Amino acid sequence: SIGLRALAGMYAIGSVVQYVGAITSLVDNLTAFVYTCAGLKTNCQYLAQFYEFLDLPDIKYKGSLTTEKRIDNHYEIEFHNVSFKYPGTDTYALKNFDLKLRVGQRLAVVGMNGSGKTTMIKLLCRLYDPTEGEITLNGINIKKYDYAEYMDLFAVVFQDFKLFALPLGQNVAAAAQVDQERAALCLEKAGFGKRLQGFSQGLDTCLYKEFDKEGVEVSGGEAQKIALARALYKDAPIIVLDEPTAALDPIAESEVYAKFNEIVKAKTAVYISHRLSSCRFCDDIAVFHEGRLVQRGNHEQLLGEKGSKYEELWNAQAQYYQ
């Protein structure tokens, strides 16, 4: 009827259009306002949780000792009678555990699921502190060192490593500033070279599609190569790889092993693997069982110990290779 009255000349057409437009836009904006309020309420709940997290007390002992800067990379790590229970559990994940990492040498760690391999790495990185016993670096409890400086000594690839939806180069450098040449070299060493050449944007290629429609999806094995490259890029004196080749195809795996000597050079290296056939070439193998170190030696020595855990693990896998 407003339209009719407008036609009759009571209101100007222009005003009618203007008012209708204003009312529609008011309704739209009111709706949006209500939605925003609802969103605000939900997001505040997340924020509350986030602040709660930030407010958690930092119970980790904070050391302040600086680590010695050594050109010869003589950083000696030793576990002394370490026992550890995860918070809130009452079984030991590691029990009376002694282990010395020999400087500049490679140690392979094998053992069944849940035998404490990853736990050892977590303690080494001070994600947890031992329940009993101590871990030392050059004779001094690792708790006493400044944490950031201490961690500078390690390049670690965890079993459950994460890559970010950021450019490939930044993933390798773990920083916004990327030394392009070095990143490319590390990717090459980790067996990602060919794939990198296929990227039109090279190291600037974004991983995953969350933030960039042009982003590339990488397979599990490719992700593992990138994680390995990240560890190499850090170029720390001690390199720790938890299941570094689990997702690699046999050819990529043998390439990584072939290059491993060159990759780690004079570094102290620890690598955990379920493939005994690939640890076989390591002259120092540690066998974990139920949170304890049960055997240590080279392949022949360990296999020579009749009725041992290593023999059992080896035979279980070896039957597939005959």
Ligand SMILES: Nc1ncnc2c1ncn2[C@@H]1O[C@H](COP(=O)(O)OP(=O)(O)OP(=O)(O)O)[C@@H](O)[C@H]1O
């Ligand atoms: N966050 C945790 N909280 C409680 N218990 C845990 C936690 N992580 C591991 N455990 C327990 O500690 C024990 C050792 O686990 P760990 O991850 O060290 O084994 P692993 O040797 O690395 O095994 P896998 O070969 O499967 O990687 C297991 O019994 C496991 O259930």
Ligand SMILES: [Mg+2]
């Ligand atoms: Mg593990």
